[in-house]
Amino acid sequence: MTTCPNCGVELNENANFCSLCGEPLLHHQSGNAEWIQSRKVVQEKKLRSEYQRLTRFQKRMIFWEISGLILLSGSLITFLIDLIGNESITWSKYPVTVSLALLINITLLTFWHKKSSRWLSLSFLTSSLLIILLDIYGGGTGWGMHLGIPLLLAAYITLFGLILMVRRARQKGLNIVAYSLITVGLLSVCTDGIISLYVVHRLHFNWSPIVLIATVMIAGLLLYMHYRMKKVTDLKRFFHI
Amino acid sequence: MKKDSGNTTPESKPFWFSLDNAAKIFPAIITKEVTSVFRLSVVLKQPVKMDVLHKAVLQTEERFPYYLVQLKQGFFWYYLEQLPRHIPITADERPYCRQFRKGELLLRILVRKNCVSLEGSHVLTDGSGAFAFLRTILLFYLQALGLSFPEGELPHTLGEVVSAEEYEDAYKRYFKDDIPPMVKRSKAFHLPFPLNSKPRFRQSTVILSMSQMKQAAKEKGVSITIYLVAVYLHTLQEIHNNLGGLSRLKKCRRLRVQVPINLRKIFPSKTMRNFSLFVMPEIDLRLGQYSFDEIIKTVYHQMQLESDEKLINKNIARNVSGEKNRVVRGIPLFLKSLILRMKYYSLGTSQYSGVITNLGKVDLPDETLEFADHLVVIPPPPNKMLKLNCGVIGFGDKLVLSFGNITRSNEFEERFLLFLTTQHISVEPETKTDQP
Numbered sequence: 321m322t323t324c325p326n327c328g329v330e331l332n333e334n335a336n337f338c339s340l341c342g343e344p345l346l347h348h349q350s351g352n353a354e355w356i357q358s359r360k361v362v363q364e365k366k367l368r369s370e371y372q373r374l375t376r377f378q379k380r381m382i383f384w385e386i387s388g389l390i391l392l393s394g395s396l397i398t399f400l401i402d403l404i405g406n407e408s409i410t411w412s413k414y415p416v417t418v419s420l421a422l423l424i425n426i427t428l429l430t431f432w433h434k435k436s437s438r439w440l441s442l443s444f445l446t447s448s449l450l451i452i453l454l455d456i457y458g459g460g461t462g463w464g465m466h467l468g469i470p471l472l473l474a475a476y477i478t479l480f481g482l483i484l485m486v487r488r489a490r491q492k493g494l495n496i497v498a499y500s501l502i503t504v505g506l507l508s509v510c511t512d513g514i515i516s517l518y519v520v521h522r523l524h525f526n527w528s529p530i531v532l533i534a535t536v537m538i539a540g541l542l543l544y545m546h547y548r549m550k551k552v553t554d555l556k557r558f559f560h561i
Numbered sequence: 562m563k564k565d566s567g568n569t570t571p572e573s574k575p576f577w578f579s580l581d582n583a584a585k586i587f588p589a590i591i592t593k594e595v596t597s598v599f600r601l602s603v604v605l606k607q608p609v610k611m612d613v614l615h616k617a618v619l620q621t622e623e624r625f626p627y628y629l630v631q632l633k634q635g636f637f638w639y640y641l642e643q644l645p646r647h648i649p650i651t652a653d654e655r656p657y658c659r660q661f662r663k664g665e666l667l668l669r670i671l672v673r674k675n676c677v678s679l680e681g682s683h684v685l686t687d688g689s690g691a692f693a694f695l696r697t698i699l700l701f702y703l704q705a706l707g708l709s710f711p712e713g714e715l716p717h718t719l720g721e722v723v724s725a726e727e728y729e730d731a732y733k734r735y736f737k738d739d740i741p742p743m744v745k746r747s748k749a750f751h752l753p754f755p756l757n758s759k760p761r762f763r764q765s766t767v768i769l770s771m772s773q774m775k776q777a778a779k780e781k782g783v784s785i786t787i788y789l790v791a792v793y794l795h796t797l798q799e800i801h802n803n804l805g806g807l808s809r810l811k812k813c814r815r816l817r818v819q820v821p822i823n824l825r826k827i828f829p830s831k832t833m834r835n836f837s838l839f840v841m842p843e844i845d846l847r848l849g850q851y852s853f854d855e856i857i858k859t860v861y862h863q864m865q866l867e868s869d870e871k872l873i874n875k876n877i878a879r880n881v882s883g884e885k886n887r888v889v890r891g892i893p894l895f896l897k898s899l900i901l902r903m904k905y906y907s908l909g910t911s912q913y914s915g916v917i918t919n920l921g922k923v924d925l926p927d928e929t930l931e932f933a934d935h936l937v938v939i940p941p942p943p944n945k946m947l948k949l950n951c952g953v954i955g956f957g958d959k960l961v962l963s964f965g966n967i968t969r970s971n972e973f974e975e976r977f978l979l980f981l982t983t984q985h986i987s988v989e990p991e992t993k994t995d996q997p
Contacts, residue, residue, distance in 0.1 A: 328674030330610045341652040561637045561890045
């Protein structure tokens with residue numbers, strides 16, 4: 321019998337690995353106290369590094385800090401260059417506004433990662449504001465209000481629907497691809513409709529129905545493949561009352 | 562087995578069972594912290610021999626086919642479905658009483674040096690059922706090492722068809738119709754300590770001398786369980802008395818301890834699934850302070866009264882009638898889980914201040930004394946309201962107390978053990994080397 325230096329259980333004399341913890345057993349060295357000690361240190365290090373492994377939130381925080389630093393310092397630099405070079409604020413308002421909107425969105429995603437309805441609605445508000453500002457900077461033709469925001473709203477609503485479907489899916493696989501395709505189809509219809517309203521002032525679907533039909537057909541095929549594979553649940557068991 | 566339960570037998574594969582009456586609440590309240598997973602450990606005198614253990618576990622699994630199941634979600638209820646896998650045997654390196662994930666068996670075996678632990682979910686069975694399983698593993702293990710036991714000690718001989726009584730819902734068998742329901746109790750005192758940061762659960766184990774404990778209980782003319790419940794209530798009283806003025810006013814002044822009772826000792830059931838109920842002895846501090854002897858006296862009488870078969874029947878009737886009610890049965894699972902969770906906290910935990918589970922002196926042949934040192938039982942991690950619980954198990958001359966705690970304070974354990982030492986019971990912490 322030999323003893324595993326890591327977990328202390330007794331193993332077969334000719335075992336090469338511990339059947340409990342997977343530790344390699346080097347018989348010729350097993351009497352060597354120094355070697356056992358070094359294995360222990362390695363094991364402890366492994367445990368410690370596992371313990372110290374960052375949580376998802378910590379990782380998001382680091383990403384938030386770095387992106388915040390880059391965006392803020394970048395905005396400041398462009399702003400100063402513009403101010404010194406032109407002695408007024410001209411082109412720098414574009415990158416500064418976009419950076420700020422981006423930073424707000426990253427912040428929302430960092431802290432309210434799980435509350436998707438909250439961060440999506442606030443993110444929609446800031447992005448709308450960005451579009452209106454860009455419209456104003458460009459001379460205020462009104463495209464922001466009549467084209468930009470409706471398109472943005474359509475994008476956010478379909479995205480929200482997609483997130484909901486993905487979160488609710490118990491088995492993730494081809495069904496996610498199918499949901500994404502349907503989202504693309506729906507978004508195309510909305511885009512087509514909104515553009516036609518803005519350009520010709522009436523609702524007219526031009527190209528989007530073809531996209532929708534194509535995506536729905538492919539998505540249907542994918543969903544069939546996904547759920548056909550799933551084990552058919554015994555109804556009596558499932559509905560026992 | 563009654564036909565209406567809709568269960569199949571382990572011989573007809575794949576088999577499935579509906580949850581027993583006590584288990585029905587657990588899937589609704591399980592979280593990462595409140596896992597409803599308990600642990601039973603046996604600490605041997607020699608390092609565990611892995612090859613022998615592997616074989617012993619395989620042999621035992623064969624004898625308990627109804628334990629190889631996973632928890633599944635139906636439309637109206639959860640149910641247990643066969644999962645043709647072997648019970649995992651892993652190194653005991655991770656936190657105790659971890660939650661069982663979806664698609665896992667509801668039992669696991671953990672090994673470290675000379676200690677074999679069995680962790681099981683309350684969805685599947687209770688302490689007594691799990692102990693029967695661990696006992697069989699231990700006896701097969703020792704048998705393979707050359708130990709022979711008297712006839713009938715290995716309770717389950719291989720090859721025979723498993724009796725349907727072993728995997729039935731025994732609550733239903735002993736349920737009597739037309740018994741009036743129980744009255745709701747008032748709220749009880751809860752420990753005021755601040756919670757640990759996550760993961761919250763930590764556990765400490767002490768070993769007492771069984772003979773000293775027996776002597777102390779005998780002097781008072783009560784059983785060890787009643788004695789320990791009285792110490793628990795006495796400690797709670799001390800903690801209540803030491804509260805600051807305002808918090809003492811705010812806190813409830815009823816101290817109540819939940820004591821699980823193994824119903825197999827009252828009813829002749831062979832079931833290996835949950836079959837226990839609770840009694841809740843209490844002291845009411847609004848009536849004044851209690852001396853230890855007064856607590857012993859009141860606990861003794863309350864336990865006698867509440868363990869009465871007719872009153873137990875009333876309790877079973879309350880629990881089972883809810884499940885039998887057609888309206889309740891027809892509620893979809895997600896709504897039912899919501900209601901169960903609310904009821905668990907409002908009707909369950911708020912009514913008692915602590916839990917003490919005593920598995921008693923375990924039934925193991927004398928031959929095992931030479932190989933096993935002691936046993937440990939760790940009750941499921943307490944919830945945020947309860948904060949602390951205690952498990953007791955005896956083997957040979959060692960009575961092992963295990964405190965599960967999710968707070969930053971050790972005050973309860975310290976006071977509890979200090980009191981025992983004043984009663985001439987020596988207390989020794991479990992040494993690191995043989996800790997499970």
